[in-house]
Amino acid sequence: EFGGLSIEIESTVPEGAGLSSSAALEVATITALNEVFGLSLTDEERYRLSQRAENEFVGVKCGIMDQFASVMGRQDSAIFLDTVSMEYEYLPLELGAYSLVVFDSKVHHELLSGGYNSRREEAGKALEILGKRSYRDVSMVDLFTARSKMEDLYYRRAMHVVSENMRVLEVVKILVNSNYENLGRFLVQSHESLAYDYEVSCEEVDFTVDTLRNLNGVSGARMIGGGFGGSVLALCEKSEREKIVEFVRERYFEKFNIAMDAYEVRPSRGAGEIRE
Structure with missing residues (x-):
């Protein structure tokens, strides 16, 4: 009781x-x-x-x-999670000369009224057409083979999920070997897929990612969250971080008249009691 x-x-x-x-x-x-x-x-x-x-x-x-x-969550660690078996592995995420910075676009979404559920439904319909139980069982060859019997929308939704699964496996290798300088390009590829194949980005978020990609000291950037607004995650050189944040915030305000927030973030432990 x-x-x-x-x-x-x-x-x-x-x-x-x-x-x-x-x-x-x-x-x-x-x-x-x-x-x-x-x-x-x-x-x-x-x-x-x-x-x-x-x-x-x-x-x-x-x-x-x-x-x-x-x-x-665990401090200074990423989690490699298999959501089918629920097996998981902690991977080192001690970035050394790099830091993770989140840029909040201030374009806030409501997932219930947005397109989040519809994207889930579209990806599920594409999986039915492919005749598979899970996207973990879909290869790029399977997707190419089924192209002729899929509407373009369903093909692109499936393309995002299949390619994102492949990117996750590549990023795991990078983290295991601490090759963080190679991490940025996968962030960029992921954002392009989210923007064009899954169509969950927006003008403000795309502008932020494009601005970051063209700056010295930025390894890569992508949107994070459920989409339709939200934030951008960037991998930046620590020595350039403050300059990068200042420049992006200024450009964003000039473009949208919105005062963007930015935070340096790091992995930490999961939820628990805080004793003072």
């Missing part, structure tokens, strides 16, 4: 910026309930319940990745 509970929420995660604020709220809430009421929930139960809240209560048909990361 649950007793009464008053909850005060304070957050530094901007809403609708593609930084998984909903997953952060869900996981933080279930973690607090777990502690207060002594529920003894496992890590898996925490991220599964959080995803269920998003799917069934909010109505966004998200996957498990955001909630999983919010529970299972």
Whole structure:
């Protein structure tokens, strides 16, 4: 049985910026309930319940990745997650001379009213046409072979998912070998696929990525989050970071009359009790 509970929420995660604020709220809430009421929930139960809240209560048909990361995060590590088997591996993400910077476009989205669910449905329809149970089973050869029986929209949706899966495997190799100088080009390829094949970017985000790509000291950049606004993640040389942030913010304000926010970010531990 649950007793009464008053909850005060304070957050530094901007809403609708593609930084998984909903997953952060869900996981933080279930973690607090777990502690207060002594529920003894496992890590898996925490991220599964959080995803269920998003799917069934909010109505966004998200996957498990955001909630999983919010529970299972580890300092200075990326997570290589297989969302079919739920096997995972921590990969080193100690960037040395580089840093990760998030640029918040301030074009905030509502995934429920946006095209997020429709993209999931379109990608699912493409998978049906391909005759596969999961995109992990679809090769580029399979996709090319089925091209003639797929409408262009479904082909492009499938192309994004298949090519993104391939990019993930390449990035895993980069992280294992700490070859961070090669990471940027995959960020750029990913953004181009999200913008043109999956069609979830927008003018403001594309402008930010294009501006970053043409600057010295930027290895690569891509949109992050559910799309239709949100933020851009850039891999920058630490020595040039402040200049890069200042220049991009100035250009963005000149173009859109919006004061962009920028944050240096790093992987940290998952949700837990904070004792002061």
